[in-house]
């Protein structure tokens with residue numbers, strides 16, 4: 001952990017000195033306060049995610065030369081296992097480049113400075129708010145309160161979904177990796193096509209079951225629809241990239257599950273004693289997602305039928 005930050009700060013100091021900039025001048029350039037920068041240079045603290053991104057952007061090519069390989073991975077979100085192999089990450093990054101070429105990447109046109117990074121922290125949403133958001137989404141899709149949602153048929157303005165096996169732009173090696181050797185390691189990748197993140201392409205691993213694809217795609221959609229930003233710097237198999245933060249991951253997954261499994265229908269099914277497998281069948285999801293939903297709705301005890309009793313005096 002410390003290694004990356006140390007390297008980063010050392011590179012910043014080196015470049016600042018090379019350019020003959022004062023800390024104050026750098027502060028004005030990168031939008032990090034003077035006192036924070038001074039503290040970071042004294043190694044009296046670690047940079048937060050926003051500072052890291054600002055400094056990495058300021059370093060530009062210097063960051064890459066130092067092996068702080070960040071830009072290549074910078075703007076993609078993987079929905080992948082924690083133990084994803086580095087070859088898989090490389091294949092996904094290659095795929096991201098192909099998709100950007102094919103669908104038009106405006107990354108470089110816009111003035112990049114600052115437009116990406118919101119200063120305001122991600123707002124905390126209550127469970128009721130999330131339920132309402134998912135309910136409105138279902139209502140806008142014009143489906144009944146108890147109906148299953150086939151999210152693979154949902155389209156979102158500005159978002160193009162590419163199924164892996166339909167795609168023709170990947171070279172044979174990348175395809176073989178993503179489709180055969182490593183198909184179980186990743187489920188989707190979202191690639192923004194512009195800096196302000198209004199146009200996206202989502203690569204969906206359609207070698208997985210449709211039940212899994214439904215929740216995967218919805219989670220990607222919700223990240224986009226909620227305005228989540230790829231601002232957290234994370235290490236994924238030797239490559240540094242941006243990802244969403246934990247609160248955003250939680251909300252996107254919660255919203256995906258709530259969109260597929262409406263609260264009232266799940267509650268009614270649980271009180272009727274339906275099994276998770278039965279509910280899953282009705283809604284076209286996996287039983288695991290149903291169990292997650294039941295737990296999140298606080299219905300687990302009812303679901304498993306655990307009786308409780310108070311000792312008689």
Ligand SMILES: [Zn+2]
Nearest residue numbers: 079219249252
């Ligand atoms: Zn996610």
